[in-house]
Amino acid sequence: MGVIGEVLGNLLRKPFTRLYPFEKEDVPQRFRGNIKYFSDKCIGCRLCEKNCPANAITFHKKGCIDFDMGKCIYCGMCGDVCPTQAIVYTNDYERAETSKKKIKPIQS
């Protein structure tokens, strides 16, 4: 196909891009977005803190943990090791900020 044919073919195709943020992408199952912490389920084992490769978790006491989302790499380790499913991942992926300091921590 020549260049003209390629151009005409592309004019008839639907765009591959979306008009984000007006059109949002559906995320796949098991997507790891923003963390949600259920303090009432926490048994204080500290496995999440010990296994976090980014040192993003500060354990204060059972049911009281801070997640520094500026450090978090969304690896999923804390949720995987938590024996009570006190940590889950939401579909929220809109976490971009212009500065690391503006990223809100998750605190219980």
Ligand code: SF4
């Ligand atoms: S998802 Fe990974 S980096 Fe983020 S808090 Fe959990 S263990 Fe740490």
Ligand code: SF4
């Ligand atoms: S791994 Fe789960 S139960 Fe253990 S301290 Fe962390 S959040 Fe609490």
